[in-house]
Amino acid sequence: MSKSSYRGRFAPSPTGLLHAGSLSTAVGSYLEARSRGGQWLLRMEDLDPPREMPGAADAILRTLEAFGFEWDGEVVYQSRRHDLYREALRQLIASGHAYACCCTRKEIAATARRGLDGYVYPGTCRKGCPDGREGRAWRLRVEDGEWTTH
Ligand SMILES: [Zn+2]
Structure with a gap:
């Protein structure tokens, strides 16, 4: 069997x-x-x-x-398992499947629409953070939506 x-x-x-x-x-x-x-x-x-x-x-x-x-x-x-998670994140970033987001929660709340489970990230940093700003979170690049981890 x-x-x-x-x-x-x-x-x-x-x-x-x-x-x-x-x-x-x-x-x-x-x-x-x-x-x-x-x-x-x-x-x-x-x-x-x-x-x-x-x-x-x-x-x-x-x-x-x-x-x-x-x-x-x-x-x-x-x-x-922090080393494993760090390595997985490194691979996601290197392959372009994750990107830095520099938005504050307040900025997201001001521009995002509300979904069933809270705000839907509007993709502000999808093409990079504005000059002089640093990433605060990593977001996954997906076709139909965005997920984040803090
Ligand atoms: Zn952002």
Whole structure:
């Protein structure tokens, strides 16, 4: 029997203990992955230290174990992967798939239209920042829209 390439993922933030909503998300992704014969991976979204609760990451893992979840491979901690993320960003910039944006949130709010999920970046810096301004964020170059990371 061939192993499915499907990969389900659960990515809790260790800002507190696992609550019912997160647990139900975990159940959904777990069952989806297992029903497809795929892997179920865990990624700890520990990139916001001021909001994290000490011990929460371990408590989340113990809770998942107590409910019988079995994940594949090692738990990935995002805070330990900065070098990988930096390299991926470097490649996106080098290939032209990411570009610097120098807009402030205020400037974007003044010129952007509102979408379902907030402002839609109007592409102001798509061809480069104006002289004398420096990038504050990276944006992905896509055909029909823009996403950003800060
Ligand atoms: Zn911009």
